[in-house]
Amino acid sequence: MGRSLSRLGALLSAALFSLVFFGTGLVGAETVEHGLAGPWRLADEVSGASCALYLHAEQVGGAAPAGLFRAEVTSCGAxxxxxxxxxxxxxxxxxxxxxxxxxxxxxxxFDVGEREGLSSIAPAGVFLVLMPEAPVELSSLIPGAR
Structure with missing residues (x-):
């Protein structure tokens, strides 16, 4: 009896360790921001100018308003x-x-556009398009589709 209790204890310990170390899949699920993070192309539909844009899933610190995430812009047209x-x-x-x-x-x-990217909706007179350069779930930006 003592030996079987010892085995049961070892199994419970292993199960508890697995839950803590590997998680259950319920905690730490990927956020919308993590799903959108990665390389994008920002383009002005009027001028044709574009920039390489990398969206990070890392929040901006310091005095920035809460809920902002880092973005890096490179190779911008004038x-x-x-x-x-x-x-x-x-x-x-x-x-x-x-x-x-x-x-x-x-x-x-931006909101989900008719194409495979996001179209600017504000401010008026700005015609920008954001196109992902890697697969992303744009439907995560639609309320109710998350």
Whole structure:
């Protein structure tokens, strides 16, 4: 009897270790931000200028507003370069996402477009497109589809 209790204890210990070390799959599920992180292309539909954009799933620290994530912009065309040197991004509860300045001011808001990317919806007169350069689940930006 003592030997079988010892085996049972060893099995329970192994199971508990597995749950703690590997998780259950219920805790730490991938966030929308993690699903969208990666390389993107930001393009101005009017001028044709574009930038390489990398969305990180790492929150911006310091004095930045809460809920902002890091973004790196490289290789910008002259028409897009102003205001794009330092960006952050965030998803929106009502759907879509925003590119914002370090102080949280809106640069452009995006929603799922008719194409394989995101189209700007604000501010008026801005015609930007965000195209993923790696597979992403754009449906995660649609409320109710998450």
């Amino acid at each position: 028409d897009l370069a102003s205001g794009m040197a330092s960006l952050s991004w965030r998803t929106l509860p009502q759907g879509g996402m925003e590119l914002v300045a370090p102080d949280g001011a809106l640069i452009a808001a």
